[in-house]
Amino acid sequence: MTTQELVQEIKRKRSFLCIGLDVDLTKIPQHLLKEEDPIFAFNKAIIDATHHLAVAYKPNLAFYEAYGIKGLEALGKTIDYLNQNHPEIFTIADAKRGDIGNTSGMYAKAFFEDLNFDSVTVAPYMGKDSVEPFLAYENKHTILLALTSNAGAYDFQTREVEGEELYKHVLKTSKTWKNGQNLMYVVGATKAEFLAEIRKIIPESFLLVPGVGAQGGNLQEVCKYGMSQNVGLLINSSRGIIYASNGKDFAEAAAEKAAELQQQMDRLL
Amino acid sequence: MTTQELVQEIKRKRSFLCIGLDVDLTKIPQHLLKEEDPIFAFNKAIIDATHHLAVAYKPNLAFYEAYGIKGLEALGKTIDYLNQNHPEIFTIADAKRGDIGNTSGMYAKAFFEDLNFDSVTVAPYMGKDSVEPFLAYENKHTILLALTSNAGAYDFQTREVEGEELYKHVLKTSKTWKNGQNLMYVVGATKAEFLAEIRKIIPESFLLVPGVGAQGGNLQEVCKYGMSQNVGLLINSSRGIIYASNGKDFAEAAAEKAAELQQQMDRLL
Numbered sequence: 300m301t302t303q304e305l306v307q308e309i310k311r312k313r314s315f316l317c318i319g320l321d322v323d324l325t326k327i328p329q330h331l332l333k334e335e336d337p338i339f340a341f342n343k344a345i346i347d348a349t350h351h352l353a354v355a356y357k358p359n360l361a362f363y364e365a366y367g368i369k370g371l372e373a374l375g376k377t378i379d380y381l382n383q384n385h386p387e388i389f390t391i392a393d394a395k396r397g398d399i400g401n402t403s404g405m406y407a408k409a410f411f412e413d414l415n416f417d418s419v420t421v422a423p424y425m426g427k428d429s430v431e432p433f434l435a436y437e438n439k440h441t442i443l444l445a446l447t448s449n450a451g452a453y454d455f456q457t458r459e460v461e462g463e464e465l466y467k468h469v470l471k472t473s474k475t476w477k478n479g480q481n482l483m484y485v486v487g488a489t490k491a492e493f494l495a496e497i498r499k500i501i502p503e504s505f506l507l508v509p510g511v512g513a514q515g516g517n518l519q520e521v522c523k524y525g526m527s528q529n530v531g532l533l534i535n536s537s538r539g540i541i542y543a544s545n546g547k548d549f550a551e552a553a554a555e556k557a558a559e560l561q562q563q564m565d566r567l568l
Numbered sequence: 569m570t571t572q573e574l575v576q577e578i579k580r581k582r583s584f585l586c587i588g589l590d591v592d593l594t595k596i597p598q599h600l601l602k603e604e605d606p607i608f609a610f611n612k613a614i615i616d617a618t619h620h621l622a623v624a625y626k627p628n629l630a631f632y633e634a635y636g637i638k639g640l641e642a643l644g645k646t647i648d649y650l651n652q653n654h655p656e657i658f659t660i661a662d663a664k665r666g667d668i669g670n671t672s673g674m675y676a677k678a679f680f681e682d683l684n685f686d687s688v689t690v691a692p693y694m695g696k697d698s699v700e701p702f703l704a705y706e707n708k709h710t711i712l713l714a715l716t717s718n719a720g721a722y723d724f725q726t727r728e729v730e731g732e733e734l735y736k737h738v739l740k741t742s743k744t745w746k747n748g749q750n751l752m753y754v755v756g757a758t759k760a761e762f763l764a765e766i767r768k769i770i771p772e773s774f775l776l777v778p779g780v781g782a783q784g785g786n787l788q789e790v791c792k793y794g795m796s797q798n799v800g801l802l803i804n805s806s807r808g809i810i811y812a813s814n815g816k817d818f819a820e821a822a823a824e825k826a827a828e829l830q831q832q833m834d835r836l837l
Binding site: 321323359361362364365367368371372375393395396397398399400402403405406408409413414422423424425426427428429430444447448449450451452453454455456458459460461465468469472 | 590592628630631633634636637640641644662664665666667668669671672674675677678682683691692693694695696697698699713716717718719720721722723724725727728729730734737738741
């Protein structure tokens with residue numbers, strides 16, 4: 300998917316909502332455990348109930364790997380279901396990968412070719428040659444960790460490197476990499492006050508913003524400082540939407556929470 | 569496995585060799601492609617031929633994920649085969665994971681409980697709460713990326729942060745984390761000249777050292793600057809050993825290359 304297509308979808312739906320499909324079998328409605336594939340059954344119900352409100356879905360790989368082969372089969376079914384039924388929706392493999400070039404190329408193949416995700420999250424620590432194999436794919440997007448939503452972001456990301464914070468070095472340096480136009484960045488909603496500075500470095504790049512909801516980030520603040528001319532934001536909510544209810548009404552409850560966020564987004568656009 | 573058990577095994581075998589099981593179906597002997605599970609058939613033959621020469625095996629997850637469910641089944645069979653037949657051998661899931669705490673906990677479960685690896689490699693960019701869920705497992709080891717073997721290591725890892733290089737901050741900060749005694753570190757063999765400085769910060773921690781062989785690192789240099797009282801080194805070679813031949817003699821050829829390295833290590837101990 301091109302960035303332009305993503306922007307069109309945001310304008311059509313009046314939404315820049317991304318729903319995190321972080322399926323934990325201890326939190327989903329217990330009646331689903333009787334299904335042959337409870338994880339996929341849960342995802343399908345959430346997608347069916349919310350696809351008109353969201354422009355992106357983001358499964359976090361950890362939740363699927365934790366269930367072994369069955370988890371990865373459920374992930375495969377989920378991305379196939381999205382690509383077949385909602386090809387206009389942007390898909391994000393939240394995998395936070397990154398390795399030496401030869402090896403990053405294998406990860407890029409897994410996520411972009413085999414699973415056919417539109418994008419993957421990547422960690423910057425290993426530098427240019429660990430990221431460029433992902434960037435080489437046309438109309439695929441590499442979402443680099445810049446400033447994450449967790450407390451540990453202050454351990455290294457905000458430390459001063461030669462006069463400015465490490466995450467700013469990551470932003471500036473990555474812009475110079477080959478096919479840098481395929482980069483998006485993770486910036487946590489809990490760090491909204493940093494967004495004005497970030498926009499000076501990357502005025503138009505899309506930002507994937509986790510941390511609204513369960514982690515305490517504020518949507519209005521994020522938009523005030525982070526919105527670009529082309530919107531440039533994907534706001535992710537996972538637990539706040541998908542676990543709104545753990546009864547038989549879980550999908551309707553998720554849709555209600557998603558609609559609340561979409562309506563707020565409509566007013567902010 | 570405890571660190572003490574690993575040290576005993578190193579002394580018993582007179583080896584601190586780790587063999588990287590990075591299986592690429594385009595590089596393995598073509599007669600194996602007729603096997604039901606070519607990846608596992610390859611790994612089993614390599615393990616059978618080299619287990620007396622190596623103290624650790626390190627599958628890199630990217631190579632398995634690139635083959636989808638079949639790749640992950642082969643990974644499961646490989647780790648089960650090692651744990652059942654060679655429980656004295658240290659196993660490393662080279663996965664370079666790291667996420668917010670809740671999510672890192674799911675990765676830790678996948679690698680330490682379900683797959684039952686002795687250790688996993690983790691990226692430090694997201695800080696303390698992204699690593700501590702791995703550290704919480706007793707007698708399991710978290711191998712944190714410090715100074716990697718690739719060119720991109722110079723993009724961020726060696727940049728000066730408040731007076732010293734970022735990788736040194738990673739070493740010093742991580743030492744203070746809860747259960748920090750379960751940490752080991754990745755330091756590339758191509759950066760041997762940095763090892764003396766690294767040993768001032770972490771005199772006894774084990775270092776996983778990739779980059780000897782195909783990437784050009786020098787074993788003597790690494791030992792000169794990096795060996796600790798308890799050896800404290802696991803030297804990894806992947807392509808240089810497992811692809812020594814792509815004929816029917818591939819396992820014997822791998823054993824020969826492994827034996828060459830083991831004999832060099834014997835002299836250096």
